[in-house]
Amino acid sequence: MRVNKHTPTAHRPVRSGCTGRNLVLLKERTPRAAVALLRHAAGLRLGVSSDFHTGRLQIAPGEGLLFERLGCALLNGDPDQTLALARRHREGALLLAPERYVRAAELGVAASADGLRLADTRAAAWGLQATRVLSSPYQGRGIRVAILDTGLDLTHPDFAGRAIVSKSFAGELPVDDGNGHGTLCAGIACGPEQPAQAPRYGVAPAADLYIARVLDDNASGTDGNVLAGIDWSVRHRCAVVSMSIGTPVALGDSYPKVYEQAAARALAEGTLLIAPAGNSSQRPDSIEPVEHPANCPSILAVAAVDQTLAVAPFSNGGLNPDGGDVDLAAPGIAIASASPRPALYQTGSGTSMAAPLVAGIAALVAEADRNARGAALRAALLKALLPLAAPARDVGAGLVQAPQ
Amino acid sequence: MRINVAIAIAEEARDRIYEVAQVCRALGFAHTSTLSDIGILIGSAEVEDLPMLRAIPGVLAVEMERSRRIAAGS
Numbered sequence: 001m002r003v004n005k006h007t008p009t010a011h012r013p014v015r016s017g018c019t020g021r022n023l024v025l026l027k028e029r030t031p032r033a034a035v036a037l038l039r040h041a042a043g044l045r046l047g048v049s050s051d052f053h054t055g056r057l058q059i060a061p062g063e064g065l066l067f068e069r070l071g072c073a074l075l076n077g078d079p080d081q082t083l084a085l086a087r088r089h090r091e092g093a094l095l096l097a098p099e100r101y102v103r104a105a106e107l108g109v110a111a112s113a114d115g116l117r118l119a120d121t122r123a124a125a126w127g128l129q130a131t132r133v134l135s136s137p138y139q140g141r142g143i144r145v146a147i148l149d150t151g152l153d154l155t156h157p158d159f160a161g162r163a164i165v166s167k168s169f170a171g172e173l174p175v176d177d178g179n180g181h182g183t184l185c186a187g188i189a190c191g192p193e194q195p196a197q198a199p200r201y202g203v204a205p206a207a208d209l210y211i212a213r214v215l216d217d218n219a220s221g222t223d224g225n226v227l228a229g230i231d232w233s234v235r236h237r238c239a240v241v242s243m244s245i246g247t248p249v250a251l252g253d254s255y256p257k258v259y260e261q262a263a264a265r266a267l268a269e270g271t272l273l274i275a276p277a278g279n280s281s282q283r284p285d286s287i288e289p290v291e292h293p294a295n296c297p298s299i300l301a302v303a304a305v306d307q308t309l310a311v312a313p314f315s316n317g318g319l320n321p322d323g324g325d326v327d328l329a330a331p332g333i334a335i336a337s338a339s340p341r342p343a344l345y346q347t348g349s350g351t352s353m354a355a356p357l358v359a360g361i362a363a364l365v366a367e368a369d370r371n372a373r374g375a376a377l378r379a380a381l382l383k384a385l386l387p388l389a390a391p392a393r394d395v396g397a398g399l400v401q402a403p404q
Numbered sequence: 405m406r407i408n409v410a411i412a413i414a415e416e417a418r419d420r421i422y423e424v425a426q427v428c429r430a431l432g433f434a435h436t437s438t439l440s441d442i443g444i445l446i447g448s449a450e451v452e453d454l455p456m457l458r459a460i461p462g463v464l465a466v467e468m469e470r471s472r473r474i475a476a477g478s
Contacts, residue, residue, distance in 0.1 A: 149474070181474050215474065223410050223469040224437075224446045231439035246475025257465035261412035262442040269441065279477035291475060314477055352475045 021059070022075045022082060025095035031068045038064060038073065041088050042081040046073060074099065118307045120336060124200040126307055127188075127331030127357055133203050133364070136402035140204025140363035145189055146233035146271075147356065148226060148243035149182035151175045151213035153340035156183065157196045159209075166211035167232060169225045177340050178217035184348050185244050186211060187338030189356035189363070198345045201336040203360025203402070210238050215245075223258070230262050234271045239366045239373055241271055242359035244352035246278040246291035253289070255296045255323045263298035270373035274300045274359045276351030277326050278316040287393075289319040290326060297323035300378060303395050304332020304354040311394040315351055318393045328385055329395035330354035330361075358400050368403040408469035409433075409454070411445040417462030418443050424462040431456055 028034040035046045046064045059065055064075035077085065089096040118126040128134055152159070152166065154176055166175040177183045190209050191202020212229035215221040226245060233241045263273045278291030294301035303326045304312040312332050318325035332354035339346035358381070365380050366372055372380045385398030411428060413421050421438065425445050429435050435447040449457060449466075457466045 215472070219474045221472050222408070223467075223472060224408065226472055227410060227439055227442065227444050227446065228437065231442045231444065234441040244474055245472050247470065247472060248476070256467060258410045258412040258444060258467045261415075261464055262439075262444055265415075265418075265442045276475045278475050280475075350475060350477055 019099045021099040042084040125336040133402045138364040140207030143363040144238040146210040146238040146241040148229040150179035151177035168213040185356040189360040204363040207363045240362045242356040259293045260296040276355040279314040283313040287317040295324040303329040306333040326396040330357040412464040413443040414464040
C-alpha cells in the first residue's frame with residue numbers, strides 16, 4: 001500500500017528574549033491622562049483596550065495599547081520614542097520595561113526547530129501531560145482494569161500494597177512476568193502516583209488491577225488463552241480490558257467473528273475492550289491496516305502519536321471497512337513505565353503502549369461517571385477527544401483526554 | 405486432521421449454551437472449556453467437521469485457533 005508522502009505542517013522559528021516592544025506602568029488615573037502623557041512624552045498614539053474586540057494584538061510602529069484596567073500600556077515605539085520614555089522613567093514619571101517572550105516551561109514543553117515538543121519532566125511522563133491526566137481529579141478509584149498480557153512482576157516496589165487480582169491462562173506459567181511487556185503495559189495503565197524511583201508514568205493509580213496472563217515469556221499465546229482472559233475479566237466485572245495483542249491482517253480482510261462476538265458480549269456486560277492498531281506501518285512509504293483484534297467493531301482501536309502529537313511512523317491506519325477504523329490516538333513513543341526486577345523501569349514505543357494509556361483514562365472516565373460502562377464508556381471516551389491535525393484514518397477522532 | 409477451534413454462540417442462543425455445546429460434542433467437537441460470560445466454546449474438531457459445526461442452530465461462528473503475539477515492534 002503506497003500513500004502520498006506526509007506533508008509536515010509549517011513551523012514558526014523559536015523566539016526567546018525581548019520582543020522589541022515595551023511595557024510601561026503609568027501613574028495617571030484616567031485613560032485620557034495616560035493617552036495625553038504618552039503623546040506628549042514620546043509622540044506615541046495610544047489606543048485603549050476596551051475599544052478592541054479582536055484577540056489579536058497588532059500594534060503598529062509609533063502606537064501603543066493601553067490596558068485600562070491594569071494601568072499599563074504596551075508600546076511599539078521607535079528608538080527615539082523609547083529613548084524619550086527612558087528619560088521619563090529616570091525622572092520617575094513612569095516605569096518602563098522591555099516586553100519578553102514567555103512559554104509554558106512547567107509542562108515540559110521544549111522549543112525546538114521543529115516547533116513544540118513535549119518531554120518527560122521530573123514530575124511526569126510526557127504522555128500524561130499530553131492527555132491532561134495530571135490535572136484530572138480522578139484516579140480510577142473503585143474501577144477494575146484488566147491487563148491481558150505477559151503477566152506482571154508482582155514483587156515490583158511500585159505495586160507493593162496495591163489491590164491486584166491475577167490469574168494465569170498461559171498453561172503452567174505463573175503470573176510473574178518473565179518478558180517485561182505485561183509489566184510495561186500494567187504500569188502505563190495503573191502505575192502509582194509516586195513511583196519509588198521515577199517520574200509518574202501511570203494513568204490510574206487507584207484502580208483495581210486485574211492481571212490475566214495470556215502470553216508466555218516469548219509474548220506468545222493462543223486464542224484460547226486470550227478468550228479465557230477476556231471471559232475472566234467480564235466475570236470479574238472489569239470496566240476496562242487492555243490487550244496489547246496484534247496479528248497483521250491484509251487489505252480487504254474482515255474481522256474475526258469469534259472475537260467480535262466476545263467483545264460485543266463483553267460490552268453488553270459492561271466491559272470495554274481496548275487494543276492497539278498495530279505497528280507494522282512504515283510511514284510515509286507504507287501504511288498497513290489496523291490489526292486483529294483491534295479491527296473488531298466492538299473493540300476500541302488505538303493509534304500512536306509522538307511528542308509533537310504527529311502520528312507515529314509505525315502506527316497502522318484505518319484502511320479496511322467494517323470495524324477496521326482507528327478509533328482514537330494516544331501517546332506511543334518513548335513511553336516511560338515499569339519493568340520487572342532488576343531494571344524496575346523502562347520506556348517503550350508502540351501502539352501497545354498507547355492502548356493501556358487509553359485503558360487508564362477509561363478508568364478515570366468510569367470513575368467520573370458511574371453510568372459510563374460498556375458502550376456508554378466507549379461513547380464518553382470518544383466524545384472528549386482533542387482533535388488533531390492528522391486524518392481520521394490515522395488518529396480516529398483525536399487524542400484521548402482525561403476527564404477534568 | 406484435528407485442530408483447536410473456538411465456537412461463538414449466537415446471541416439468541418446464549419441461554420442455551422450448554423445445550424448447543426452438547427450438540428457440538430455429538431458431532432465430534434471435543435469440548436475443553438466453556439467461556440459462558442462471553443458465549444464461547446473452546447475445544448478441538450476435525451477440519452472436515454467444521455462446516456457441520458457451523459450449521460448447528462445457535463452457532464454463530466467456528467474459527468480455527470491461532471497463536472497470538474504482542475503487536476510486532478512493541
